[in-house]
Amino acid sequence: MKRSRALACGRRRGEGWHRLWTSPPGCHGEKAPPEAAEAEAADLTVALLGMPNTGKSTLYNRLTGGHAQIANWPGLTVELLSGAMPADRRGQHYTLVDLPGIHDLSGSSEDEAIVQRFLRHTPPSLLLVVVNASQIVNQLRFLMQLRRLAIPMVVALNMSDEARQLGIGIDHQRLSAELGLPLLPISAKRRQGIHELIDAVHQLGEGLAAAGSGGGSGPGDPDLEALAELLASRCVTLPERLINRGTRRADRLLMHPVVGLVAFLLIVMAMFQLLYALGAPLQDLLGSLFDWIQTALLEPSLAALGAPEFLRGFLVDGVWLGVSTVATFLPIIFLFYVIMAVVEDSGYLPRAAFLMDGLMRWLGLDGRAFVLQVMGFGCNVPSIMGTRVIRDRGMRLLAMLCIPFALCQARLTVFIFMAAVFFPRPWWAPGLVVFGFYGLSFLAAVITGLLFKRAFPSREAFVLELPPYRSPSLSTILRRGWTSMLNFLVTTRVFIVVGAAAIWLLTNLPPGAVQGSGDTLADGIGQLFQPLLVPIGMNPALTVSLFFGFIAKEILLGAMAVIYATSEADLGGVIGQAITPLQALSFMTFVLLYTPCLGTVAAQLQESKSRGFTALSLGWSLALAWILALVVYQGGRLL
Incomplete structure (x- = not known):
């Protein structure tokens, strides 16, 4: 009975296709392969697809409870976000895979290629397609493009509440019948329709298990543009003048070429x-x-256990001091990602890209590169991976050359600490100093773009979609901040522990050497690089910390705590006595501009697939860091 009901349901859903296409979708009649008997026991893979700015990430969090794993997907060499959806009444488990947001299934950008490879090499059991209801007319073509893949799919018509406020009328039932697909209006932000959407996915999953097939095949008519227009005329009613008045009033100021630029700088400084x-x-x-x-x-515990002095020093003055110093910056990392989530989810970030497109064109880039540069404030690695949305290889390489200068959160923790130690008064001085280095990071990107735009030319057109302004979901931005902070801990824990331990060993070996005497391994490293770094104000202790900062900026302050043999609470006072404010500025300049971390180098190598380009980026960042630190230090001495 289950099998007949499932097939009958499939025919009823397919009847609507006769209205737009001459042939019904039909079903696969092939005999199930031997491994199909185990299909019910295995997880069903649900691919989450949609265009950018459809609320896909918010829906993903609603369906998985925010529990996500980022890992290489089997059969592909890319990392994808995946999580478990609720099981159905039969106990069948579902794995939801969040694919990159794309505009076209046949496009040539790296993100579009990832989706194409995923669907071709590891076809999912189901597709869950997210459509922005307020822009449904522009997204129907992509929806029908996916419908032709012969993969069963459920459509989530997200932001339906926003569409109603704009006066957009959508006949959901007729649209579902015309497409021959289950289509449900939802609002992921307000948690409306989520349970019904999960039920629809479960029903389709049960139908797959009962029928033992992969679902119906889509229509073969290639004129999707005309079909989309016909479908929109039948099922969608638009107001005479589709205007979001609040968005229009805000854009008069925030998109103004002068006022908008000032507002952008004020927003960043306020951050x-x-x-x-x-x-x-x-x-x-x-x-x-x-x-x-x-x-x-x-x-006291180590003393009670009778731990040797060398072991006690290694565990307390080495590992513990290094790790605890880095851990004190977790609140700043959490706050940073929360603020960035507000800027992204509010709809302001694409407008900043549009506003800065003229400047970026002058540098051989476009507004997308600016967005990636801003996103690099969180971490340069995903920002570099985000260059996949740029189709032109020349522009991609130039963007990857500029992104490492973005002031990432790991370097931000160093700057906040140093600014508070050396420039504590007046109350606004530390924030202004950090903002100054933010401006310096853009200056470095400008210099890089002007120097290398002829080496990496591009003529790709820039098309940008401006979503309406939205109030971000509090739970979503808090979860994103929490998840990002935990990811920071997970991805850097080995670097932090190993780095802190290695630094202590370098500052205490060979046995019997006194720290700071010039006899330790760390002193040897510092002295080796002194001829190169003395002109920019680096002493041996700062030199060693820079050496470990090359591995990961997250361990840089931990390294300084171990080198100066002090706790995080006392580190500021110790460093304040050891170096001058001018040395601090030079140190911060070099930290900002030289290679962010080994992870960034690895990401550049992976995305560019060129060792020569990676070596160029590494050498250029070191050279620019030294030159500008020299200008800061020697210029400061002259003044």
Whole structure:
């Protein structure tokens, strides 16, 4: 009975195809392969697809509870986000895979190629397609393009509440019948229609298990543009003048070529002031907690166990000090990602890209590169991977050359710390110093673009979709901040622990060597590079910390705590006595511009597939860092 009901349901869904196409979708009649008997026991893979700005990420969090894993997908050499959806009544499990947002299934960008390879080499059991209801007319062609893949699919008509507010009328039932697909109006942000959407996915999954096939084949008519227009005329009613008045009023200011640019700079400066105002007290509180753990628990426990002095120093003054110093910056990392999520989800980021497109064109790039540069404030690695949306290889390489200069959150923690130590007054000075280095990061990108745009020419056109302004979902942005902070811990834990341990060993070996005496391995490294780094104000201790910062900026402050043999709470006072404010500015300049981390180098190699380009990027960042640090230090001495 289950099998007949499933097939009958499939025919009813397919009847609507006769209205637009001459042939019904039909069903596969092939005999199931031997491994089909195990299909019910295995997870059903549901691919989440949609165009950009459809609310796909919010829906993913709603369906998976925010529990995500980022890993290489079997059969592909790319990392994809995946998570578990609720199981159905038969106990069948579903794995939801979040694919990149794309505009066209036959496009040539790297993101579009990833989707194409995924669907070709690891075809999913189901497709869950997200459509922006407020822009449905422009997205019907892509929806029908997916319908031709012969993969069963459910359509989530997201932002339906927003479409109603704009006066857009959508006949959901008729549209579902015309397409021959289950189509449900939802609002992922407001949690409306989520349970019904899950039920629809389960019903289709049960139908697959009962029928033992992969679903119906789509129509073969290639004129999708005309079909989309016909479908829109039958099922969608648009107001005479589709205007979001609030968005239009805001854009008069934020998109103005002068006022908009000033507003952008003010927004960015406010971000850094807010980070310092909220993050610094939380950082101090966490630092005091770690100091208490060390004095009240860790050191007495090691003494009670009779640990040798060398082991005690290694564990407490090495591993613990390094790790705890880095851990004190977790509140700042959390706040940073929350603020970035607000900027992205509000719809402002694409407008900033549009506003800066003229400048980026002058540099041989376009507004997409600016968005990626801003996203690099979180982490340069995913920003470099995001260059896949740029089809032209020359522009992709130029963007990858500029992105590493973006002030990522790992370097941001160093700058907030140093600014608070050397420029504490007046109250707005630390935020202004950090904002200054933000501007310097863009200056470095401008210099790079002007120098290398002829080496990496491009003529690709730039098309940008401006979504309406939206109020971000509080739960979504908090979850994103929490998840990003945990990902930071997971991805850097080995670097932090191993780096802190290695630094302590370098500063305490060979046995009997006194730290700072010039006899330790760290002193040897510092002295080796001194002829090169003395002109920019680096002492041996700063040189060693820069050496480990090349591995990962996350361990740079931990390295300094170990080198100076002090805790996070006392590190500021110790460094304030060891170096001058001018040396601090030179150090911050070099940290900003030289290679962010080994992960960034690996991402450039992976995305460019060129060792020569990666070596060029590495050499150029080191050269530019040294030149500008020299200008800062020697110029400061002259003044």
